[in-house]
Amino acid sequence: xxISIFIFFCKDIKKIIIEMYRxxxxxxxxxxxxxxxxxxxxxxxxxxxxFGILFEDFFDSLFNETKIVGFSLIITGAFLYxxxxxxxxNSLEKLHWKHAFSLGLIQVFAFIPGISxxxxxxxxxxxxxxxxxxxxKFSLLLGIPTIGGAVIIKSVSLSKLEQIPWEGYTIGIxxxxxxxxxxxxxxxxxxxxxxxxxxxxxxxxxxxxxxFFF
Numbered sequence: 060x061x062i063s064i065f066i067f068f069c070k071d072i073k074k075i076i077i078e079m080y081r082x083x084x085x086x087x088x089x090x091x092x093x094x095x096x097x098x099x100x101x102x103x104x105x106x107x108x109x110f111g112i113l114f115e116d117f118f119d120s121l122f123n124e125t126k127i128v129g130f131s132l133i134i135t136g137a138f139l140y141x142x143x144x145x146x147x148x149n150s151l152e153k154l155h156w157k158h159a160f161s162l163g164l165i166q167v168f169a170f171i172p173g174i175s176x177x178x179x180x181x182x183x184x185x186x187x188x189x190x191x192x193x194x195x196k197f198s199l200l201l202g203i204p205t206i207g208g209a210v211i212i213k214s215v216s217l218s219k220l221e222q223i224p225w226e227g228y229t230i231g232i233x234x235x236x237x238x239x240x241x242x243x244x245x246x247x248x249x250x251x252x253x254x255x256x257x258x259x260x261x262x263x264x265x266x267x268x269x270x271f272f273f
Contacts, residue, residue: 063239103163131173132266
């Protein structure tokens with residue numbers, strides 16, 4: 060999934076890196092104020108890094124609770140449905156660091172199984188005044204440091220295994236990459252053309268199915 064984000068948003072990522080580099084160079088000249096998208100992504104990553112490291116064992120233990128997954132899917136659906144009522148369309152460039160930090164706090168809930176990380180951040184972004192397209196893009200770009208950090212942590216645990224099934228992991232990575240690119244493409248098209256009301260209904264139905272049948 061991380062690789063698919065890099066591939067799909069390669070031009071955006073290049074632009075973000077250049078903007079951050081320019082802001083760093085010209086900071087003393089006071090031409091920039093460290094308010095580009097890249098810095099906002101780093102600010103939004105802070106809560107996830109803090110809570111993810113501090114409460115890793117607690118969040119891992121929740122994956123054994125099927126009921127939690129069901130309730131979390133319903134909550135995701137409800138949050139997305141609420142966001143469909145908002146129609147403010149501020150550009151991504153106008154994102155304030157306080158909004159970015161708030162989105163980072165919202166992302167922490169995604170550690171709970173059943174909560175969609177991208178769905179929660181997209182809904183929160185829309186409620187905070189972002190357009191659907193910008194909220195979706197920011198959510199996916201925010202996945203780079205968040206997923207990347209999780210990969211590093213899990214890789215440390217994986218390195219302790221005596222035998223690592225590289226063949227299985229390679230197939231899994233390639234499959235996730237291909238399906239990830241397709242999913243991102245569909246998500247961005249959906250963001251441009253319609254709201255996420257249908258996806259909210261899907262999440263709610265999936266949650267109720269999980270509660271009653273599993």
